[in-house]
Amino acid sequence: MSTYNAFVTRETIEGSGEGPLADKTVAVKDNISTEGIQTTCGSKMLEGYVPPYDATVVERLKDAGATISGKTNMDEFGMGTTTETSAFGATENPAAEGRVPGGSSGGSAAAVAAGEADLALGTDTGGSIRCPAAFCGVVGIKPTYGLVSRYGLIAYANSLEQIGPIAPSVEDAAELLEVIAGQDDHDATTREAPWASEKRAGDAREQGSFDEAVGSGLSEAADGDVDGLQIGVPTELLDGADEAVVDTFWDAIGELESQGASYHEVSMESLEHAVEAYYVIAMSEASSNLARFDGVRYGPTPEYEGNWNEEFAGVREEGFGEEVKRRILLGTYALSAGYHDKYYKQAQDARDWIKQDFDEALREADVLASPTMPVPPMERGESLDDPLTMYLADANTTPVNLANLPAISVPAGETDDGLPVGLQIVGPAFGEKTIIRAGSALA
């Protein structure tokens, strides 16, 4: 059905025909619960699992009149940067033949890029919306932590992840984000965004006058007006990046400059430790979250003879793929006696340091910009044998999750070889309007 293997399950929930998304099809990443429709997380462990309830974001899609067109392929449990670790086969990149679509929300980005869905939901724990958006030449938004409810999202790393939109344009992405955003009693970490209340009090951290003319709706913010926008460029996120990517990045900054924005370089030393801190925290949370998959409440039918520990270990050997095992084991290691202070505590210190650096940099700039990914889309099969190299590709996206901030990836252009490059724009907490406005000048 799908040329690019973008979907795990192709099943339609017809829209009500009324509401802001009445004429839109939305593909939903397969780690977001859909009542009555198989939800696998890209894992054999959940093959055949049918959630008895909808995630809050799915309820909101239905309330907005959207037609849900299927469940999209992903790296198993969100653990990957290429959508090659899915138990249901790799997804292809519609924008770059023979290359990976990025991950972990590769199916969502590929579905939008190929026109197999108008819009899609992804999830972003360390770049899993922005990376595939960049690699497939579409737009993706990772919202501020707490803007979108995680109720019904099958958790990988709770303190880092957010559900967000993937769309062909910034305006479309903003419209979808507006539908799914907002406080939810089922997720105590959600809160009302300052801009959501009609009174525009203005976030204290959004300094200057750049944002004042923006109306209350998120999609109205996509007016492309970047006159007076101050962009900070963290030099650490350019160091070591692919030359063709950096060239394309500067072209996009030049385009923003020509529309009235200005930029300055800024040094954020803490970012050099973001990938390590991210992986220690994400793996630690994963080792705890994925303990629930033991074959009792869901999962493969156990047929082993043994006590429960032996049986659980057998189910988990069979149900999990190699990358998931690797992360569970490394997380278990990092949290185990004698290593907790060395890895987990240090990673939390790094997280605080990174937050401080962002706060400081965003006092001098409206937004920060970098290439979304330091490399163009990898060739398929290239990165599977070398996990550390794959982790390091997340250098530019993970800092944003550690700092709980919002970020958008918009197409910046292509390399000379015709490979898509994404521009990442990071804003202050709940500064979604600012990044939407800045991004809409390009897409």
Added chain:
Amino acid sequence: MSEPAVDPEEVRHVADLARVDLDDEEVERFTEQFGEILAAFEALEEVPEVESEADLVNVMRPDEAHECLSQEEALQNAPESEDGYFKGPKVS
């Protein structure tokens, strides 16, 4: 930066703690990869201590009963159940 020694026994021990069986080839691959990955994590030792003022509030709600899944719905994905309960392997 010294490479932390990870030996196959350590990998097996962690796998045992995490309740994940591994075959011999996985143990071999993980032993090598964990050495490399943990060596990269060592860079976190350079992170300075920072004073952080977390902007956190408790979120409370009244302790009241709400509607929830029916027993049937809760059990619908279980490989095995009996008399309205999940059925698991024997404890010992």
